[in-house]
Amino acid sequence: MPAAIAAAxxxxxxxxxxxxxxELLMxxxxxxxxxxxxxxxxRGVPSTFAALVDRRAAHEPVAYITGTRGFWTIDLAVGPGALVPRPDSEALLVAAAAHFGSRSPATILDLGTGPGTLLLAALDEWPRARGVGVDRSPDALAYAAVNASTxxxxxxxxxxxxxxxxxxxxRFDLVLANPPYIGTGEALPDEVRVHEPAAALFAGADGLADYRILAQQLPRLIARGGCAAVEIGHTQAADVAALFAGQGxxxxxSRDLGGRDRCLLVTPARQG
Structure with missing residues (x-):
């Protein structure tokens, strides 16, 4: 087996x-x-391993091959049509937990929920909360429903x-969002560009198209004392914060584990 893993x-x-x-494929x-x-x-090497290696060598995401990806404290079923959960997105949950401290949000909204990634992780973190997940993709929502049931x-x-x-x-105590934030002209690895849904990745020439929409919607979504945790590309903090500031x-x-800007923790500038 070690030789087969080394060759892969x-x-x-x-x-x-x-x-x-x-190792994950083995x-x-x-x-x-x-x-x-x-x-x-x-152990012996299973006969199915070679085909799995061939798929990965063609740049198919490991999560699509195995059908699952761990995120926060949960495991999620994923596949074509659903964005693969990334560890960087856990920064949103860290920021939200810091905001609420010993309190628990009662209601959670996840905009662009994909396979339920952020919503279900948040519901696992706060067992008394209830939540709504929104997505444009029926494929992603199908995975989300399966994951919620599982x-x-x-x-x-x-x-x-x-x-x-x-x-x-x-209005919701906690609004989570991981919108598309890649500019249409930006280069991406083949495993992302070829296999993952473009609608969950690209957001206009500057990567800010969906933040402009969210900036207009968030003020009416955040409950008193609540917040939104919004994922950003690591160079976008100032631009997105300016869009949000324009809406009060x-x-x-907040930064991810790699020390890069990854999340904006958003609150109304004046909560009345």
Missing amino acids: TARFAFSPTARLDA AHALGIDRNALLLDMD LGMADRTVFVRGDWAAALDA LASTV
Whole structure:
């Protein structure tokens, strides 16, 4: 088995996590988790491993191949049509938890929920909360519904197909959003550009198109004492904060584990 993993790692040289990719695929082929694999590397190599390696060598995301991705404290089913959850997005939950402290938000809105990533992680963090997830993609919402059911949260969630918050008339203690923020001319790795949904990635020439929409909607969505946690590209903090300030919103920047600007924690500048 070590030789097979080493050979796969060499084929995945394009990936910054080549060895991890190979181990995850081997664990998936064996039907075990990666920890169990690392504790016993003397197993035989399953016949299905080669096909998995071929798929990854074609730059297909590991999460699409295995059908799952861990995020925060939960595991999510993912696949084509749904944006793959990224660890960087956990910065939104860290910022929200700092805002609420010992309190718990009672109502949560996740705009652009994808496979339910941020909403379901937040509901796991705050077990008494209930939430609404909105997305334009029926494929993504199908994954979100499956994930809510698998995690035992179906009775605490409502998923709505829509264009951001256009159809909503309510306020929420916590609003989460990971909008598209890639400029249409920006280069992306093939595993993202070719495989993941373009509608969840690209936002006009400057990458700010969806922030302009959110800036207009957030003031009517945030409940008294509440906040919004909005993901940003690591160079966009000043531009997005300016858009929000134009709508009477104050923003505080939070960073991801790599030390890059990743989240704006947003509150009304004057809460009356």
